[in-house]
Amino acid sequence: MKNRDQIPGCENCMHCAESIFKHLSPEEHALIEKEKVCNTYKRGSVIYHEGSRTNGFYCINSGVIKIFKTGIDGREQIIAFAKDGGIIGYRSILSGELACSSAKVIEDASLCFVPGETLISLVKTNGNFSMAIMQQTCKELGEANSFITDIAQKTVRERLAEVLLNLKDIFDLDQNNVLQISLTREELANIVGTATESVIRLLSEFKHDKLIDLNGRKITLLDIKALEKISNAFN
Amino acid sequence: MKNRDQIPGCENCMHCAESIFKHLSPEEHALIEKEKVCNTYKRGSVIYHEGSRTNGFYCINSGVIKIFKTGIDGREQIIAFAKDGGIIGYRSILSGELACSSAKVIEDASLCFVPGETLISLVKTNGNFSMAIMQQTCKELGEANSFITDIAQKTVRERLAEVLLNLKDIFDLDQNNVLQISLTREELANIVGTATESVIRLLSEFKHDKLIDLNGRKITLLDIKALEKISNAFN
DNA sequence: CGTGTGATTGACGCCTGTCAACGTCTGTGG
DNA sequence: CCACAGACGTTGACAGGCGTCAATCACACG
Numbered sequence A, B: 001m002k003n004r005d006q007i008p009g010c011e012n013c014m015h016c017a018e019s020i021f022k023h024l025s026p027e028e029h030a031l032i033e034k035e036k037v038c039n040t041y042k043r044g045s046v047i048y049h050e051g052s053r054t055n056g057f058y059c060i061n062s063g064v065i066k067i068f069k070t071g072i073d074g075r076e077q078i079i080a081f082a083k084d085g086g087i088i089g090y091r092s093i094l095s096g097e098l099a100c101s102s103a104k105v106i107e108d109a110s111l112c113f114v115p116g117e118t119l120i121s122l123v124k125t126n127g128n129f130s131m132a133i134m135q136q137t138c139k140e141l142g143e144a145n146s147f148i149t150d151i152a153q154k155t156v157r158e159r160l161a162e163v164l165l166n167l168k169d170i171f172d173l174d175q176n177n178v179l180q181i182s183l184t185r186e187e188l189a190n191i192v193g194t195a196t197e198s199v200i201r202l203l204s205e206f207k208h209d210k211l212i213d214l215n216g217r218k219i220t221l222l223d224i225k226a227l228e229k230i231s232n233a234f235n
Numbered sequence C: 001c002g003t004g005t006g007a008t009t010g011a012c013g014c015c016t017g018t019c020a021a022c023g024t025c026t027g028t029g030g
Numbered sequence D: 001c002c003a004c005a006g007a008c009g010t011t012g013a014c015a016g017g018c019g020t021c022a023a024t025c026a027c028a029c030g
Helices: A026-035 A090-095 A116-125 A127-153 A156-171 A185-192 A196-208 A224-231 B026-035 B090-095 B116-125 B127-153 B156-171 B185-192 B196-208 B224-231
Strands: A037-041 A046-048 A056-070 A076-083 A102-115 A212-215 A218-221 B037-041 B046-048 B056-070 B076-083 B102-115 B212-215 B218-221
Touching (some): A026 A102, A026 A116, A056 A090, A056 A116, A056 B127, A076 A185, A076 B127, A090 B127, A102 A116, A116 B127, A127 A156, A127 B056, A127 B090, A127 B127, A156 A185, A156 A218, A185 A196, A196 A212, B026 B102, B026 B116, B056 B090, B056 B116, B076 B156, B076 B185, B102 B116, B116 B127, B156 B185, B156 B218, B156 B224
Antiparallel strands (some): A046 A102, A056 A076, A056 A102, B037 B102, B046 B102, B056 B076, B056 B102, B212 B218
16 A cells, blocks of 8 residues: 555545546545555556455546456457546446456556545435446447447558557647557557557558658657548447 | 337336336336337338438347448448347437437337437436446447457358357347348348348358258257358357 | 349458567666 | 566467358349
8 A cells, every 4th residue: 555645635636527426525525535545556457356355446536557368368448448537337336246347557647546435425426426436337348339230341551551540549649740658568458459560560661651650669750631431430 | 100009118118127117216107107118110111221320229128130231332231239128229318419310110119219318327327227237339349349350350151150150149049050140142241241142152061061940030050060061250 | 023122152361369479668686 | 787587579380260252042023
């Protein structure tokens, strides 16, 4: 248990207009503030592991987390990313199941752990908060369904283009159109659902076609229109 | 608007111990009973369509519905099935988005339509009901994530075996191990996420290997253990 | 009996996964 | 400062799974 003083109080991290916690009353905020336990994690740390019983969820103060499932012979399938302002691990609390995925740190992170009972009691007593969580869940469900359709019907090439565009939406570009997230080729492959070599080959192809530029793990999106065309943007 | 008298009142159709509605008070039950509009649908009818704005959800009194997304050149990807006791269309109500999928009748169905405001107000005021809906959503989310991993990592052969087993869990077998659901080869392909011809070939192969038996659309599961082995059951 | 939908089978070829070899970079230890 | 190990990235060769196209069959329906 690290020093909690390293982490700002909720009044700083939860006030983002995007956060689910905007629906809480001051008393409810205070409750979470009292119950939470904060911690920092280095890249590579596992926050929770598939199949384990979790007894709380995490608010992300800073950093980036990947959420993935482990499939055949240990290959990861990345399901989602979470970054500052997001929450992870709430699904299994609410469904009362074991964690259906693992969470691992991609960029050094500071997280606040909140006990599951707190979440459940808030859901039961605060209708607006409950609706907000529900909305988040339903949104994720919609995205998951879209992804199923994509992965079932699109080629690897189309999916890679789409993944690059999704990453842009999640992590933004800098002023030079450089994707503000650093992933290994293997991680990219584990999002797209393909082999590492295929990702490498297709990235080279995209680069050759002047759609993107590559600098190690830094990817520059040069021609977003063309990428959208390739990804067959029906979404 | 068909004659509502054809459809039994909630006291008959909602009492199934499985139903979400068990968490409602008698007054809340009465509210739904008053607001609902029931209807029957023939095979092939579309209940709601992807991209449309829905203003309520449906309880399934009887029949079978497929939930699917439409992908490239109109190909369906079947996301889920719903049968008696289930509810459909609630996701877009709760998330406030447009419908992300379509719902079509596979076996003649009778459904009760309940306005969205009713659902939202119940979610906001009844903590236990809210938790139950949340649990259903989270469960579906977990299943969707599993399916993403499968479809990304498994071969068509493995997925087909798995789909047959899933169908068994949803629709049961009769005393002769015949799957109690009738799907076209194309629909099977649209679950597995492959071409119709591939499904046909693999089914023949399974039949040749004495894993299943085929009689038109009736599929008999002869060797469930072997199917599980093929499906690489990690779930 | 013609028409249409669904099921089947065969031929063909490309996409993509796998295996293997090699290059690159970084950090560690001598 | 250099050597080496290890992780990651890249490229080539190769085969086979699976999608596509096309022809044929089976069956129901008006």
